[in-house]
Amino acid sequence: MPIFQLPDGSERQYDSAISGYDIATSIGKNLARDAVAISVNGELWDLTRKIEEDSSIEIITRDSEDGLELLRHDAAHVMAEAVKELWPGTQVTIGPAIENGFYYDFLREDPFTEDDLQIIEARMKQIVDRDEPIERQVWKRSDAVNFFRKGGEEYKAEIIEDIPESESITLYQQGKFIDLCRGPHLPSTGKLGKAFKLTRVSGAYWRGDSKNEMLQRIYGTAWSTEKQLRLYLKQLEEAEKRDHRRLGRIMDLFHFQEEAPGSVFWHPNGWALFQKLIQYMRQRQIDGGYDEVNTPELMDRSLWEKSGHWDSFGENMFTSETEDGRHYAIKPMNCPGHVQVFKQGIKSYRDLPYRLAEFGKVHRYEPSGALHGMLRVRAFTQDDAHIFCTPEQITDETVAVCSLILSIYHDFGFDDVRIKFSDRPKVRVGDDAIWDKAEAALIAALDTSGLEYTHNPGEGAFYGPKLEFVLRDTIGRDWQCGTHQVDLNLPERLGATYVGEDGEKHIPVLLHRAMFGSLERFIGILLEHHAGNLPLWLAPLQVKVLTITSDADDYAMRVVSELRSAGISAGADLRNEKISYKVREHSISKIPILLAVGQREVDESTVALRRLGSKHQKVLVLQDAIDTISEEIQNRTCGPKVQD
16 A cells, blocks of 8 residues: 655555556546656656555656656657658667757668658657557567667667666557657657657767767757747747847858868957957956966866866867977866966965956867857857965855856846856766865855855766856847856866965865856857847947938048047948948948938038937937947947847
8 A cells, every 4th residue: 555745745545556647647637637757756757657665756747847858758759650650761769858859860871851851740740649558668688689680770779788787678669669768758649749840950970979870860849838839939930030140141240161160260340249248358357356367278288187187078179299299289278277377486375366367269179060150169269267265265256256247247138147056966076075165165155145046966067066157048048158166176186275374285276267158159149149239339330320422421431530539430331322222231230320421411510320220310419429329338238129
């Protein structure tokens, strides 16, 4: 007679072993309808699996986070079943749930097309209509290997052979389709519903290794309801319009080319934007008590071995060997270089906190398939900083960093910011006592600041816990940008010390801090967040002066000169084109303010001011226009909302 404890603290007792579905039914018909799985002592089980012992349980519904992940996982399996029915000779490999959706990797001679996706999607809906039971089976390892090898599924057989002997082999069958999976799964394919959509096809190497065979990966999205699906597809449509690569072309900011994969070719406008971010951040860091440094991009391999980065990160580093037999690595991060600066001369507790900042260019090898515009690159610039401090200073410094980061995000139009606290990962350096201190200090800082945060267990860096700052943009997407990390390991590995009040040497705490994270990536996020309609203070070219007639050419150049003298970036369009053509062209290029001048403006020393996205213009005395624009720039205001 098992007894089950529910999340609200109540208990239910049953005469014999019982399934999750029957428990849900005994509680209520609506709960049974929405149930997709059951949590048993914190482990997700199939609803149909019988529970025999006393347990803590929770019914998982389709609209919960766990339930949605389960729906997406099942959508991947239904897609694989559809592909196997349509093209029986196709090999299936792995098909996990991912953020907002799912994918499955296939080996097939002919490439999948957009038309194929529609065919697959239609067959998936047929499978849902068939409402096939999904049954869990436990197999002997040898039987499972033989089964998949006999069916021509070599990849599945390989996966099974790599599973530790201590783990049981579970397969799930729906209709005639059998797949290797730990589970859990829905009770039947009908439970999935039809709130899914296949989105695209891409290439993917088997197990992510470029030495292995190239597979075809089909991506899809799945949601609890049709309404949620429609909202997400609308978001995707909006995201496509906001794609920073597209905006980079029309705003003439940057480009990419095959000769330098994962690296940005900055155009004058883009480089002007890049420099504005650096100038802004440089001043904020000066005000925050940071000293700016610059460290070598190429350093001996031995330094990276001492730091521990070579063992943990070596495969992602670009290396070089010189004729004298020395091995070098292009830095993937700035931390060891900053430790070397700290080590020069004797440091006392009176020198702490010691704050170093660098706009350091770093290089990391990312697989070609992972590169994505400026959001995933191989060469990027970090607004990196390291704070050397005493253990007692961790909380105060963390409070200051959090305040600075949130203030900076506000200036760029990001006010919806989430903080995640990530603690010790399974693979890490340092003993538990050190990690206890570091984690406690971070939590104390968050509590002192009164900031809300979520727990992200096991996702800390290998050398210490961290805070992650996640920005939510105007169309609801989340972007992880800034980080703040406590490191009680690297200073010791690299021999950094300071003299304490007791006259003895002590190892400093190292706080790693980045606010943009990567300038390239942040610019990409910024462009998509604002749809290219950057706040006036950030725009590479803030004002364009447009002539209505050639008689106003000289006056237009005078206006440009006075704007530049006031610190406003400006240019003129003196072409013999209609004013409507000029307005349209420069609006497409996202110039925030257009000043039209004709004979009337020449005679009255005025300008006709039009903001990006507005059909209205306002005639102002030239100096009043300059004062208005200057004030907006100085205040770092975003100005009126732009209508696309």
